[in-house]
Amino acid sequence: MTTAKTAAVIGSGFGGLALAIRLQSAGIATTLIEQRDKPGGRAYVFEDQGFIFDAGPTVITDPSCLEELWALSGRKLSDYVELMPVTPFYRLMWENGYVFDYSNDDDALFAQIKAKNPKDVAGYKRFLEYSENVFREGYEKLGHEAFLDFGTMMKAAPQLMRYEAFRSVYSMVSRYIEDPQLREAFSFHSLLVGGNPFKTSAIYALIHALEKKWGVWFPRGGTGALIRGMVKLFEDLGGTVMMGNGVKAIRAEGATVTGVTTADGWSGTFDAVASNGDIVHTYRDLLADHPRGRQAAGMMKWKSFSPSLFVIYFGLKREHPDIRHHTIVFGDRYRELLDDIYKKGVVADDFSLYLHHPTATDPAMAPPGCSAFYVLSPVPHMGKYKGDWAVEGKLYADRILDTLEATMIPGLRNDLVTMRTFTPQDFAVELNAHLGSAFSLEPVLWQSAFFRTHNRDDVLKNLYFVGAGTHPGAGIPGVVGSAKATAKLMIADMGAVGIGHNSVAMAAE
Numbered sequence: 001m002t003t004a005k006t007a008a009v010i011g012s013g014f015g016g017l018a019l020a021i022r023l024q025s026a027g028i029a030t031t032l033i034e035q036r037d038k039p040g041g042r043a044y045v046f047e048d049q050g051f052i053f054d055a056g057p058t059v060i061t062d063p064s065c066l067e068e069l070w071a072l073s074g075r076k077l078s079d080y081v082e083l084m085p086v087t088p089f090y091r092l093m094w095e096n097g098y099v100f101d102y103s104n105d106d107d108a109l110f111a112q113i114k115a116k117n118p119k120d121v122a123g124y125k126r127f128l129e130y131s132e133n134v135f136r137e138g139y140e141k142l143g144h145e146a147f148l149d150f151g152t153m154m155k156a157a158p159q160l161m162r163y164e165a166f167r168s169v170y171s172m173v174s175r176y177i178e179d180p181q182l183r184e185a186f187s188f189h190s191l192l193v194g195g196n197p198f199k200t201s202a203i204y205a206l207i208h209a210l211e212k213k214w215g216v217w218f219p220r221g222g223t224g225a226l227i228r229g230m231v232k233l234f235e236d237l238g239g240t241v242m243m244g245n246g247v248k249a250i251r252a253e254g255a256t257v258t259g260v261t262t263a264d265g266w267s268g269t270f271d272a273v274a275s276n277g278d279i280v281h282t283y284r285d286l287l288a289d290h291p292r293g294r295q296a297a298g299m300m301k302w303k304s305f306s307p308s309l310f311v312i313y314f315g316l317k318r319e320h321p322d323i324r325h326h327t328i329v330f331g332d333r334y335r336e337l338l339d340d341i342y343k344k345g346v347v348a349d350d351f352s353l354y355l356h357h358p359t360a361t362d363p364a365m366a367p368p369g370c371s372a373f374y375v376l377s378p379v380p381h382m383g384k385y386k387g388d389w390a391v392e393g394k395l396y397a398d399r400i401l402d403t404l405e406a407t408m409i410p411g412l413r414n415d416l417v418t419m420r421t422f423t424p425q426d427f428a429v430e431l432n433a434h435l436g437s438a439f440s441l442e443p444v445l446w447q448s449a450f451f452r453t454h455n456r457d458d459v460l461k462n463l464y465f466v467g468a469g470t471h472p473g474a475g476i477p478g479v480v481g482s483a484k485a486t487a488k489l490m491i492a493d494m495g496a497v498g499i500g501h502n503s504v505a506m507a508a509e
Contacts, residue, residue, distance in 0.1 A: 004027060008270045017032070039231050058223055062476070066480065080232060091324040143481045168199055201444065249286055275463070308378075325357055347385055351400065466483050467479050468482075
């Protein structure tokens, strides 16, 4: 009888969970190890006084990549989690009072564009065609493939050049759209994965087509309910979950990883180890005793990391039916503010905000008659801004709340029931995020595909990576796609044998 191969997955974010499900579905006995008391990584959940706050990702744009995880074992996502459509996808607001509702209703969308600038209707249609083309090439063809060698990158290069991947998202949008505010409306999406629209490759314009194809969704009970559904699926498949006991070291001999040791001294031996943790933390800290760890961590000094976020979670004793689920609030400055964040490392007096209002879709996220929110502002990571967030955080939070109270939520402070903040320092301490970066490596062309951290380490032959720091990058579809690419490598390398209804072929597709 063949002994099942074994694997450890470090970290239970979306990427780690998706990888663990794929491995377990392929017959690999998988142990998921999480340092925090609850699963989810950045998709953690805070609860207080009946309010439920999703800590991180809240925009689900490709339910098919999630449904596939259940289909591997003949199950259905809908039996575990209910996904509800969000409409409009986003409400976009500017300080001059202009409001744009971005949705899948083409007639309404065209009417709004026409009212702003009639010539941009035709331009938008051409932009959407471009977005659909790069979606097919960049997401459907290349988004789930590991780029382990330069030859693979060169094979993809002609198509990338055909779609002018060397141009920025904003530059490409501006080719088709004239109106300045509409340019912002159709270029902000790269910010959702940590990318500056003025630097991020135009390939990331595919996000627009992705949303048009599948829509925007929200799980009943919040993103945390989806995480819990994924954990239940993994456990139903026979997987093992270890919570509240993070990995302190990855053990290796020569070019082979042999296992992991956790904070409480537990040691496990595995045929393969995959890290969903921060890439710098993995190399610098977990592999501190191995030459490869020191070498790779040293190389990371030359990499560019995405900004951090300043987040306020707050619950109010009043409903706000006029506020949509997802709202983007643009300040007067767009390029200049992004320069402050990405280049200069300045925490500016002004800001652009994302306001999440889950009770617009699921009232059960707050007590009856109440509403739950979080608001986030992109800020420089700690390598660029050296201020003390323990001090600056309170002042910054006050400015954000002042703005919301003056523009969108009158009486906010009087209605406040609960509030907490999450700063770049918290990203660094709670999530081991290098420099407090919220999205790992910045998604620029020279840090994409082959030039990003490889899904399988180049030296340690059975060490793998999954999540925002590896290909294809951040965002729920991105990290779930990275799990697909990494699982394909691991299953092939380990010669896994499927169990029950599980299909190795499907798990590795």
